[in-house]
Amino acid sequence: MAEKARQRPALAGVASADRALTVLSAFRKGDRSLSLAELATRTGLVKSTIMRLAVSLEEHGYLAREGDGAYRLDAEVLxxxxxxxxxxxxxxxxxxxxxxxxxxxxxxxxxxxxxxxxxxxxxxxxxxxxxxxxxxxxxxxxxxxxxxxxxxxxxxxxxxxxxxxxxxxxxxxxxxxxxxxxxxxxxxxxxxxxxxxxxxxxxxxxxxxxxxxxxxxxxxxxxxxxxxxxxxxxxxxxxxxxxx
Structure with a gap:
């Protein structure tokens, strides 16, 4: 038990940051855009959570929303x-x-x-x-x-x-x-x-x-x-x- 305790990171991650990165990591090679339903399936997050995260990701240039409501990666990722x-x-x-x-x-x-x-x-x-x-x-x-x-x-x-x-x-x-x-x-x-x-x-x-x-x-x-x-x-x- 002592050995496992020493191996743990000194600081815990931030849950909201983890979820936002999970959304970005849902995109795979060949994806032009993903619908809210597809993001929910791939991330395991509920749609309302994804929508809130997407607002921040859009503001910082990581995601952009298409006319049909789907999301695509934006210029900051590039x-x-x-x-x-x-x-x-x-x-x-x-x-x-x-x-x-x-x-x-x-x-x-x-x-x-x-x-x-x-x-x-x-x-x-x-x-x-x-x-x-x-x-x-x-x-x-x-x-x-x-x-x-x-x-x-x-x-x-x-x-x-x-x-x-x-x-x-x-x-x-x-x-x-x-x-x-x-x-x-x-x-x-x-x-x-x-x-x-x-x-x-x-x-x-x-x-x-x-x-x-x-x-x-x-x-x-x-x-x-x-x-x-x-x-x-x-x-x-x-x-x-x-x-x-």
């Missing part, structure tokens, strides 16, 4: 699927670059993408040091004033904003997210010059000495350029003041 597919393909390219950065600098390397007003840690390779910032893959952090957030904000618009020359690359910040941690970040581009994400190094401020920063800057810039090529993009020609 968006999430596209993100998943993209991240799955990217892993083979991004992770080796992160691991090489860790090997060359001894500090934590990570790859972030923007999700609304948050930055999402998509991939990460930890520093061998015990003292490091403990962010996990999948963690979403605010778009604050950190180097990573600055990159994700500044380089998403195309063409590049006029103030790109004033940013300085890599962007370096100290204590922006955590008072004891510093970070530096570079943009990485994919096809059609679209921003793929931010490649970053982070370390405790005690190790981010001016000498350590100077040594890491060219390594991070080199890695960002190499990863941009791997992802099918091209690193823009920065104005001279942005590269110095």
């Amino acid at each position: 968006r999430l699927g596209t993100i998943y597919t993209r991240s799955f393909r990217m892993e083979a390219h991004v992770v080796p670059v992160l691991e090489e950065l860790v090997a060359r600098t001894g500090e934590t390397a990570a790859f972030y993408v923007r999700r609304g007003e948050q930055r999402l840690c998509l991939f990460r390779a930890d520093s061998p040091h015990l003292l490091r910032m403990h962010v996990r893959v999948g963690d979403a952090l605010p778009l604050d004033n950190s180097a990573i957030a600055q990159v994700l904000r500044a380089f998403a618009p195309r063409p590049l904003p006029a103030n790109v020359a004033t940013l300085g690359l890599p962007i370096v910040t100290m204590g922006a997210t955590d008072p004891h941690t510093g970070a530096m970040a570079m943009p990485v581009f994919g096809p059609n010059d679209a921003l793929a994400g931010a490649l970053a190094l982070s370390a405790p401020i005690i190790r981010w000495t001016p000498e350590a920063q100077e040594a890491a800057r060219p390594l991070l810039a080199e890695a960002a350029t190499a990863l941009t090529r791997r992802l099918g993009g091209e690193m823009p020609e920065w104005p001279r003041s942005a590269a110095e």
Whole structure:
């Protein structure tokens, strides 16, 4: 009994979320739409419950209602699927670059993408040091004033904003997210010059000495350029003041 207790999750799921996901999971390959009766049969939920869940799912773009009252999957499902597919393909390219950065600098390397007003840690390779910032893959952090957030904000618009020359690359910040941690970040581009994400190094401020920063800057810039090529993009020609 004690062993079973240890295996249970620390937190229980939310029943309404479980039911909503059950409705989405009822759709199968080849389904264009499903009637309320078909959804009830496949999910085991009563029709009134499905209708209430469908209102929320429609509001968030996961379901759409047809003229005959049937339901179909909507654009948000496609968006999430596209993100998943993209991240799955990217892993083979991004992770080796992160691991090489860790090997060359001894500090934590990570790859972030923007999700609304948050930055999402998509991939990460930890520093061998015990003292490091403990962010996990999948963690979403605010778009604050950190180097990573600055990159994700500044380089998403195309063409590049006029103030790109004033940013300085890599962007370096100290204590922006955590008072004891510093970070530096570079943009990485994919096809059609679209921003793929931010490649970053982070370390405790005690190790981010001016000498350590100077040594890491060219390594991070080199890695960002190499990863941009791997992802099918091209690193823009920065104005001279942005590269110095």
